[in-house]
Amino acid sequence: MSAREKLNDDLILGKHTFRTINDKVNNVVLNQNSHTIPWAVCFMVGFMLLQLMGLVILWLLYRGIGIWGVNNPSMWGWDIINFVWWIGIGHAGTLISAILLLLKQSWRNSINRFAEAMTLFAVACAGLFPLLHTGRPYMAYWMFPYPNVLAMTPNFRSPLLWDVFAISTYATVSAVFWFLGLIPDLASLRDKSKNPIFKGIFGALAMGWRGAASHWQRYESAYIMLAGLSTPLVLSVHSIVSFDFAVANLPGWHVTLFPPYFVAGAVYAGFAMVLTLAIPVRAWYNMKDFITMRHIDWMAKVMLATGLIVFYGYLCEGFFSWYSGNVFEIDMMRFRMFGPYGWAYWMLILCNGIVPQFLWFPKIRTNLVALFIICQFVSLGMWLERFVIITVSLTRDFLPSSWGYFTPTIYDIGMFVGTVGQFTFLMFGFLRVLPMINNFEMKELLYRMTGRGHHHGHTAHALEPDLAGHTAGDGEEH
Amino acid sequence: MRRFNFLNYTDHTEEPYAVTMLARNPNVTMRARGVMEKCTYCVQRISAARIEAKKEGRPIKDGEVVSACQQACPTKSITFGDMNDPKSEIAKVKKQPQNYILLEELNTKPRTTYLTRLRNPNPKLGKES
Numbered sequence: 001m002s003a004r005e006k007l008n009d010d011l012i013l014g015k016h017t018f019r020t021i022n023d024k025v026n027n028v029v030l031n032q033n034s035h036t037i038p039w040a041v042c043f044m045v046g047f048m049l050l051q052l053m054g055l056v057i058l059w060l061l062y063r064g065i066g067i068w069g070v071n072n073p074s075m076w077g078w079d080i081i082n083f084v085w086w087i088g089i090g091h092a093g094t095l096i097s098a099i100l101l102l103l104k105q106s107w108r109n110s111i112n113r114f115a116e117a118m119t120l121f122a123v124a125c126a127g128l129f130p131l132l133h134t135g136r137p138y139m140a141y142w143m144f145p146y147p148n149v150l151a152m153t154p155n156f157r158s159p160l161l162w163d164v165f166a167i168s169t170y171a172t173v174s175a176v177f178w179f180l181g182l183i184p185d186l187a188s189l190r191d192k193s194k195n196p197i198f199k200g201i202f203g204a205l206a207m208g209w210r211g212a213a214s215h216w217q218r219y220e221s222a223y224i225m226l227a228g229l230s231t232p233l234v235l236s237v238h239s240i241v242s243f244d245f246a247v248a249n250l251p252g253w254h255v256t257l258f259p260p261y262f263v264a265g266a267v268y269a270g271f272a273m274v275l276t277l278a279i280p281v282r283a284w285y286n287m288k289d290f291i292t293m294r295h296i297d298w299m300a301k302v303m304l305a306t307g308l309i310v311f312y313g314y315l316c317e318g319f320f321s322w323y324s325g326n327v328f329e330i331d332m333m334r335f336r337m338f339g340p341y342g343w344a345y346w347m348l349i350l351c352n353g354i355v356p357q358f359l360w361f362p363k364i365r366t367n368l369v370a371l372f373i374i375c376q377f378v379s380l381g382m383w384l385e386r387f388v389i390i391t392v393s394l395t396r397d398f399l400p401s402s403w404g405y406f407t408p409t410i411y412d413i414g415m416f417v418g419t420v421g422q423f424t425f426l427m428f429g430f431l432r433v434l435p436m437i438n439n440f441e442m443k444e445l446l447y448r449m450t451g452r453g454h455h456h457g458h459t460a461h462a463l464e465p466d467l468a469g470h471t472a473g474d475g476e477e478h
Numbered sequence: 479m480r481r482f483n484f485l486n487y488t489d490h491t492e493e494p495y496a497v498t499m500l501a502r503n504p505n506v507t508m509r510a511r512g513v514m515e516k517c518t519y520c521v522q523r524i525s526a527a528r529i530e531a532k533k534e535g536r537p538i539k540d541g542e543v544v545s546a547c548q549q550a551c552p553t554k555s556i557t558f559g560d561m562n563d564p565k566s567e568i569a570k571v572k573k574q575p576q577n578y579i580l581l582e583e584l585n586t587k588p589r590t591t592y593l594t595r596l597r598n599p600n601p602k603l604g605k606e607s
């Protein structure tokens with residue numbers, strides 16, 4: 001099979017019926033033997049790193065955030081870099097679940113569930129950083145405008161406060177959206193599970209779902225409504241995160257380009273993370289029929305497109321700092337390229353500018369090893385982007401008297417790998433207890449692919465002309 | 479100027495804590511780790527003066543509020559007062575030609591402004607220092 005043929009894979013491969021899809025997806029949860037050594041290794045390593053993070057946080061609460069490398073000019077160190085990085089990673093999930101739903105892209109069906117889970121877990125990791133960075137996390141509720149006797153209201157002109165609202169809205173809507181989408185699948189798990197404890201838990205979570213037409217009707221309208229709510233969030237959350245920088249009056253930060261370029265970067269990093277997870281997981285759980293090469297190819301293409309936008313952003317930053325004629329802006333660009341952190345800038349250009357260009361080649365997009373490696377470059381590149389933006393601007397501002405240097409400590413590193421551990425731990429925990437693929441949407445997709453959806457006037461065929469001839473499964477057992 | 483208490487610099491577990499507190503500044507609480515240090519323009523002194531003025535039913539007089547740094551400065555280089563009152567000492571100082579705002583072009587409108595050092599531009603009167 002040549003590289004190009006794989007790109008025309010159907011969205012569901014193999015001979016599948018409704019029952020085989022159902023069994024395959026539910027089995028991962030119901031048959032605990034389906035989890036093998038890779039699962040155990042990932043889960044354990046994640047759990048260990050999570051414990052490490054717990055230790056770092058304990059020590060941090062006791063000593064203060066000075067145990068991080070943050071210092072006086074460089075008030076925002078790795079903590080804010082990691083925060084922006086994790087928030088960005090979450091964006092792919094929302095894009096896949098909301099925007100692709102509204103655009104009726106049926107290729108979202110097999111990847112949306114775990115992409116949404118990824119969003120939630122990434123937000124959970126992200127939220128930790130600003131929370132701890134406030135210095136007194138136990139006073140974090142002061143950030144909300146609640147009535148109090150301290151005569152204290154948060155400053156609504158501060159983008160840091162906008163962040164609080166943007167992130168908490170994002171976390172809430174994502175969680176509700178994810179849970180709503182799970183309900184029909186939870187009901188299916190309830191019906192299939194033999195263990196009474198599982199049955200009880202899934203039954204409680206399914207909230208009395210019987211699959212009645214009225215249920216489906218309400219479900220569909222609620223789901224579309226939440227998708228509508230999430231769609232602006234894809235754009236707004238990272239725009240607001242970028243305002244943390246763009247609203248400040250610092251060279252290198254005070255840029256109107258930031259919101260679109262941050263959003264593109266977020267989707268870019270997010271798809272890299274979806275692929276990083278999807279590539280091994282589809283092999284370990286043998287989900288290649290559902291997450292086909294075509295899915296992977298399209299995700300790689302989204303990554304390429306957003307990567308080009310990000311790279312264009314870098315070029316614009318360079319051009320406009322020169323074009324502004326402003327001595328501080330010009331010097332900022334010089335410091336970025338040739339200053340003490342020059343290595344980070346050039347690594348960034350390599351990771352986000354040059355390496356993704358390989359994605360133009362179908363051969364590379366279908367080569368899973370190469371793609372996986374490129375995704376790691378992208379993740380590193382997006383991390384470095386925030387490093388360059390935050391560290392260089394803070395340590396090289398207007399007055400040379402307030403210049404400085406930032407060096408991370410072991411606690412910075414511990415916190416970062418700790419959140420990576422938390423993410424892995426939660427992700428693999430999720431794979432084990434909840435269906436990682438949207439079971440009922442896959443069955444619906446199969447229904448449409450086998451040509452039974454014609455009378456609905458559904459658009460799947462118009463979008464996917466090559467699906468029409470598909471003959472897999474007839475809906476009954478073979 | 480702001481500084482952050484990255485660590486617990488004034489250790490409240492150290493024994494004569496009450497003494498340390500009195501030695502530093504009895505009027506305000508000591509900031510623990512995780513709190514910003516920022517000039518408050520001696521808000522405790524402003525409040526005290528405001529309360530006194532209210533009791534006597536008059537506006538705060540110019541020069542009634544003396545900030546701690548102003549009080550401590552041996553060369554009297556710090557002036558503090560009501561900028562909105564054109565007759566106040568601070569308004570007069572701010573009108574002087576050597577008054578300048580640090581990084582004024584950023585338009586952050588800081589209240590604290592500075593006076594440039596007085597130099598002697600006339601070579602006949604001696605070397606510039």
Ligand code: SF4
Nearest residue numbers: 517518519520545547
């Ligand atoms: S002593 Fe001076 S610097 Fe300190 S708070 Fe008072 S006015 Fe500000």
